Amino acid sequence: MSMHGQVFVKNNQYKMRGDFHHLTPNTPIRDADNGWRLLGVTNPRDMTYIHSYGGEAVFFESLSQKKLLATRCDNRNCESEGTIHIPFRIHCPDCLARNTIIDLTDIAKKTARIHTFMVCARSGAFNVLAKPITFINIEFDGVPTILMSYLSLGEPAFGMKVVPIFKTSEPTFTILDLSWVPEGTKNNQLPEGFAF
Amino acid sequence: MITFSKQQLKIPRLQRPVYLVTAGQSKFDRAFPDKRTEELCIDAFVMAASLLDISPADLKRSIHTCYYGHFADHFGDQLLGESVIHDRLGLDPLGNVGVKTGGATGGSTIWEGVKAVASGYSDCVLVMGWERMDEVPTDEGNFLISCAADKDWESPLGHIYTGYYAVMAQRYWQIFGRSEDSFRKTLAAIAVKHHGYARFNPFAHSPMKITVDDVLNSPVVAYPLHALDCCLMSVGAACTILCDEETAFRLTKNSKNKPLRIWAAAGSHTLRPADRRHMDIPLLPHETADQYKDLGERFPGGERYPGFTGFLAARMAAYYGYGMAGITDPMEDLDVLELHDAFTISDVQTYEDIGLRPYGYGRDYVESGDCYHTNPHTGQPGRLPSNLSGGLIGCMHAVGATGIMQTLEVATHIWNRWEEIHGDEKTWKDFNREKPDDWTSLQVRGARRGMAISHAGVGSHVTATILMDPDHLMKKDA
Ligand SMILES: [Zn+2]
Numbered sequence: 001m002s003m004h005g006q007v008f009v010k011n012n013q014y015k016m017r018g019d020f021h022h023l024t025p026n027t028p029i030r031d032a033d034n035g036w037r038l039l040g041v042t043n044p045r046d047m048t049y050i051h052s053y054g055g056e057a058v059f060f061e062s063l064s065q066k067k068l069l070a071t072r073c074d075n076r077n078c079e080s081e082g083t084i085h086i087p088f089r090i091h092c093p094d095c096l097a098r099n100t101i102i103d104l105t106d107i108a109k110k111t112a113r114i115h116t117f118m119v120c121a122r123s124g125a126f127n128v129l130a131k132p133i134t135f136i137n138i139e140f141d142g143v144p145t146i147l148m149s150y151l152s153l154g155e156p157a158f159g160m161k162v163v164p165i166f167k168t169s170e171p172t173f174t175i176l177d178l179s180w181v182p183e184g185t186k187n188n189q190l191p192e193g194f195a196f
Numbered sequence: 197m198i199t200f201s202k203q204q205l206k207i208p209r210l211q212r213p214v215y216l217v218t219a220g221q222s223k224f225d226r227a228f229p230d231k232r233t234e235e236l237c238i239d240a241f242v243m244a245a246s247l248l249d250i251s252p253a254d255l256k257r258s259i260h261t262c263y264y265g266h267f268a269d270h271f272g273d274q275l276l277g278e279s280v281i282h283d284r285l286g287l288d289p290l291g292n293v294g295v296k297t298g299g300a301t302g303g304s305t306i307w308e309g310v311k312a313v314a315s316g317y318s319d320c321v322l323v324m325g326w327e328r329m330d331e332v333p334t335d336e337g338n339f340l341i342s343c344a345a346d347k348d349w350e351s352p353l354g355h356i357y358t359g360y361y362a363v364m365a366q367r368y369w370q371i372f373g374r375s376e377d378s379f380r381k382t383l384a385a386i387a388v389k390h391h392g393y394a395r396f397n398p399f400a401h402s403p404m405k406i407t408v409d410d411v412l413n414s415p416v417v418a419y420p421l422h423a424l425d426c427c428l429m430s431v432g433a434a435c436t437i438l439c440d441e442e443t444a445f446r447l448t449k450n451s452k453n454k455p456l457r458i459w460a461a462a463g464s465h466t467l468r469p470a471d472r473r474h475m476d477i478p479l480l481p482h483e484t485a486d487q488y489k490d491l492g493e494r495f496p497g498g499e500r501y502p503g504f505t506g507f508l509a510a511r512m513a514a515y516y517g518y519g520m521a522g523i524t525d526p527m528e529d530l531d532v533l534e535l536h537d538a539f540t541i542s543d544v545q546t547y548e549d550i551g552l553r554p555y556g557y558g559r560d561y562v563e564s565g566d567c568y569h570t571n572p573h574t575g576q577p578g579r580l581p582s583n584l585s586g587g588l589i590g591c592m593h594a595v596g597a598t599g600i601m602q603t604l605e606v607a608t609h610i611w612n613r614w615e616e617i618h619g620d621e622k623t624w625k626d627f628n629r630e631k632p633d634d635w636t637s638l639q640v641r642g643a644r645r646g647m648a649i650s651h652a653g654v655g656s657h658v659t660a661t662i663l664m665d666p667d668h669l670m671k672k673d674a
Binding site: 029031039040043051053056060080083085086087089093094115116117118119120121122123124125126127128129133135136137144145146147148149150158174175176 | 198229230273335336337338339340341342346347348349350352353354355356357358359360362363364365366367370415416417418419468469470471472473474497504
């Protein structure tokens with residue numbers, strides 16, 4: 001099989017290697033009830049995108065280093081000065097100043113609790129999480145936002161204390177590298193590739 | 197705590213009255229293997245012309261600009277699909293533009309059309325919406341829908357939008373619904389109502405004669421939501437024609453359609469529910485801050501607004517819309533509604549956002565019987581019937597067309613043409629659908645004013661479209 005498209009950056013230019021699309025022949029769609037007359041065609045398409053995380057790249061890199069980063073507006077002239085954002089926002093939504101990056105790992109470990117949750121039996125194409133997926137939305141002390149993520153172990157409940165875990169072995173560098181387990185979970189119970 | 201400025205809260209004002217003169221729609225279904233999108237759009241346009249008793253060519257001659265609502269290019273696999281439709285409708289050389297705001301696309305397209313007429317730029321505009329959701333199977337479709345969530349922070353989580361929405365439903369279910377069986381049954385009653393009303397609508401995709409138990413026994417999608425609590429994924433098109441006063445009266449001269457005054461307003465809120473910050477509840481004209489002072493005591497956990505339980509965008513669309521049209525109490529002033537019932541529980545949440553009931557008490561709109569064409573407790577007409585089309589659960593959710601279908605439905609009641617349009621034997625036959633033996637007219641007798649709510653996903657965009665018989669306005673200078 002040919003090589004999937006890979007990219008690195010040199011001199012601020014994308015350098016690409018491998019195949020960014022795979023060709024699959026189309027086929028006719030015919031009407032079984034009407035003499036197999038032609039109704040249409042299939043259009044297969046498999047393509048690799050090149051996506052920049054921009055100012056959020058540090059957040060996704062840090063997950064694999066067992067750190068949960070957030071941001072804070074430190075603009076003294078902003079009415080929201082001191083507001084902490086997780087999801088990580090590069091700019092303050094009120095004054096648009098560039099936020100300060102802060103490490104929220106300790107606060108998360110000590111204060112994270114479930115605001116709401118949902119156990120979802122279904123998924124869409126390209127899903128890689130095990131089903132059912134337990135979506136959780138997490139509150140932290142001193143933080144006005146409520147982060148969405150997923151619970152890897154246990155049954156969720158409102159107010160339940162949870163702690164973050166990070167995919168340190170073969171990280172995907174996506175939001176899937178961050179997950180949560182109930183407070184008190186032991187090291188040997190963690191899903192494969194994850195660490196506290 | 198975030199606040200909004202006086203300028204942001206200004207009640208919008210149209211520079212001149214805008215009228216809806218006609219509307220049309222195609223058949224709605226899960227798939228149309230034998231029809232291109234343009235054929236569905238032309239079906240809708242031809243219906244709009246026929247309700248005016250003029251030819252499509254004559255109707256086209258009045259149109260000056262065109263607004264096209266089509267949400268998901270990647271579903272139809274045609275970038276700039278609006279241009280294809282514009283060309284096939286033969287509307288060159290008119291200016292046209294595509295509008296996309298997720299599930300609210302239909303409503304937003306009307307919003308744009310209203311402003312074009314109100315500003316004087318155009319005297320007559322076409323508003324047309326459609327969606328092609330049958331070009332991929334359901335799993336792939338769920339993936340495409342999930343692309344409307346934040347692609348780095350949400351979509352990779354299962355690529356299932358229902359999950360991102362359902363966490364909000366869970367919060368409402370436990371805090372305001374108190375996880376009560378009685379509330380679960382009320383939700384099921386909404387699904388029964390909407391699939392049931394769809395039985396009398398020849399355009400509808402999912403007519404079903406079901407019971408509360410059928411809903412509760414349908415597969416769990418994400419508890420407390422079962423399969424029958426969820427909206428459809430449909431294909432179809434709908435359109436409407438908006439005009440200034442002179443054009444409106446000219447176009448309707450020989451028809452049963454009375455020109456209806458129209459207002460449209462829009463609100464928004466964070467794409468990611470995660471980013472929602474606390475604020476005071478923006479109040480509608482018939483509410484006071486005092487009534488919400490102890491909301492958190494009455495419903496522990498419900499003190500945070502909008503939290504994950506209210507839709508700020510819907511509240512703001514209602515706030516702007518009611519202000520423009522002079523509505524002071526929707527239960528008193530409106531006669532018929534079409535709401536965005538993406539899920540039974542979001543239908544209940546919307547009752548509160550638009551002020552049918554105070555926050556925390558939405559379920560009473562159903563339990564009182566007010567929401568029905570005929571109140572099941574009294575046998576009398578429901579106080580403010582909603583989703584007589586079947587809504588998104590029973591009629592359709594062909595995203596770009598949905599808000600326009602809703603508006604058409606409201607208009608047919610005010611025109612007193614609901615029975616004629618939905619009862620026509622020829623339509624049932626043309627659509628290859630069987631008219632039920634117990635078919636019943638759902639015409640709301642004496643309807644003068646109505647509203648349609650169009651809503652995107654977790655509440656990123658919501659529009660309120662208000663229609664009134666011009667002889668029954670709420671205020672003279674509206
Ligand atoms: Zn700021």
